Amino acid sequence: MIVNVSFFAAVKDIMGTEKLELSMDDESTVGDLKQTLVEQNPALLELVEKSVFSVDQEYVNDEKQLYHGAEVGFIPPVSGG
Amino acid sequence: MRSSFTTGPKSASFHLLVVVSWLAGGMTAMIKIVVDAIDEQATLESVKSSRCGAALLFVGSTRQFTGSRETAELKYECYEEMAVKVLSDLRRQAMQKWPLEACSLVHRVGTVEVGQASIAVAASSPHRIDCFEALVWLMDQIKQQVPIWKQENWADGTREWIHPGTGLEKDAAEKG
Numbered sequence: 001m002i003v004n005v006s007f008f009a010a011v012k013d014i015m016g017t018e019k020l021e022l023s024m025d026d027e028s029t030v031g032d033l034k035q036t037l038v039e040q041n042p043a044l045l046e047l048v049e050k051s052v053f054s055v056d057q058e059y060v061n062d063e064k065q066l067y068h069g070a071e072v073g074f075i076p077p078v079s080g081g
Numbered sequence: 082m083r084s085s086f087t088t089g090p091k092s093a094s095f096h097l098l099v100v101v102s103w104l105a106g107g108m109t110a111m112i113k114i115v116v117d118a119i120d121e122q123a124t125l126e127s128v129k130s131s132r133c134g135a136a137l138l139f140v141g142s143t144r145q146f147t148g149s150r151e152t153a154e155l156k157y158e159c160y161e162e163m164a165v166k167v168l169s170d171l172r173r174q175a176m177q178k179w180p181l182e183a184c185s186l187v188h189r190v191g192t193v194e195v196g197q198a199s200i201a202v203a204a205s206s207p208h209r210i211d212c213f214e215a216l217v218w219l220m221d222q223i224k225q226q227v228p229i230w231k232q233e234n235w236a237d238g239t240r241e242w243i244h245p246g247t248g249l250e251k252d253a254a255e256k257g
Contacts, residue, residue, distance in 0.1 A: 009158055009230035010242040050247045054228075057163035073160055073228065079243035080157065080164075080188060080229025081141050081200050081220060 001026055001068035003033065011051070011076050014043050024066060030055065031062035033072065051076045110183040112168050114161050116191050119198045128183040128205040135209035139216050141200040143193050151236035157190040157199060160228035164188070167227045175204070175219050179211040186219070188229060199231070 003022050007015045024033060030053045038045050052059055054073035055066070066072070109127040125138040143155045168186045175184060184204040193199045202219055204212045232242050 006160065008160060008228065009232070010244055010247075012158075013242070046247060047244070050244070054160075054163055057160075057166050073163060075160070075228050076230070076242075077244040077246050078224070078226065078228055079231045079245060080159075080227050081224040 001028070001066070003066050003068075003070045003072050005033070005037075005072045005074060007074050009076055011044065011047055011074050014041065014047070028066050029062060030060055030064045030066065030072070033066065034062065037074070047076050048074075111185045111187065112165060112172065113187045114159055114164060115187060115189050117189075119187050119189050119201045121198060121201050124185050124187050124201040124203045127185045128203045130182045130205050133182045133205040133207055135207070135212045136203065136205040137209070137212035137216055138201060138203045139220060140198045141220075142198045143195045145195045147233075152195060153234045153236045154195065155193045155199065156232040156234060157188070157193060158230050158232070159188070159190045161190075163228050168223070171219060171222050171226065174222075175215045178218070179206065179215040181206050181211060181215055184215070184219075186223070188223075188227070190229070 001024055003024055005020045005022055007018050007020070012018050022033070022036065024036065034048050034053070038048055052075045053062075053064075054060060054075055055064055056071050057073070059075075111124075111127055119140075121138065121140055125136060129136045143152060145152055168188075172184050172186060175181060182205045185202070187201045189197075189199050200220075200223070202216055202223075204215050204219075206212045206215070230242060230244070232240055234240050
């Protein structure tokens with residue numbers, strides 16, 4: 001399946017892009033996605049550990065199962081206001 | 082207000098606007114992400130009501146100095162669809178916790194120069210204590226939950242994204 005991942009702020013700078021289509025095994029979870037991202041880019045490790053993820057604009061935990069076409073947000077610690 | 086649903090040739094979108102405004106507690110209350118300067122007065126006016134003895138406005142703006150470091154400007158980035166959802170949810174929670182008549186939340190993105198507003202939050206209530214408490218709570222929640230990020234553009238020419246708790250920023254750059 002393909003999931004669409006969005007990157008922001010320092011994560012976007014590390015990735016060099018704001019969006020990525022990522023091919024994942026069926027029944028992959030957000031935890032699996034995090035592992036895949038770090039394997040592809042070890043510089044993400046610290047930020048992955050401190051970040052939360054969203055699926056379809058809702059905050060989720062690592063056990064959240066992904067699906068084909070899911071809109072995933074990689075949300076590093078926020079600093080609005 | 083009910084008559085607007087039963088009389089006149091008003092469009093479905095008008096009815097939706099009325100319902101959304103009514104649910105928000107006021108006819109003009111708003112949740113917005115804006116690129117241009119925030120209209121602070123309009124944000125305050127949007128929550129005023131004859132049923133309320135209090136209307137309160139908080140404005141957060143770009144501070145020139147953080148400790149000894151000078152800021153040239155801030156740049157804000159946003160996951161807009163999700164930010165609006167989270168802001169809407171926080172407003173709903175605030176209106177459940179306190180008897181607010183109306184509440185508006187406006188955040189600016191892009192470049193925000195020193196002295197300019199990055200956020201304006203306004204609320205109204207029959208008695209002032211509820212506004213004061215609600216705005217403190219709302220600002221704390223916004224800073225923890227809403228997917229918006231700021232980048233410090235320091236006067237010495239360096240830049241850094243602020244991600245609290247990651248150690249990426251050399252100096253804590255809390256603001257507001």
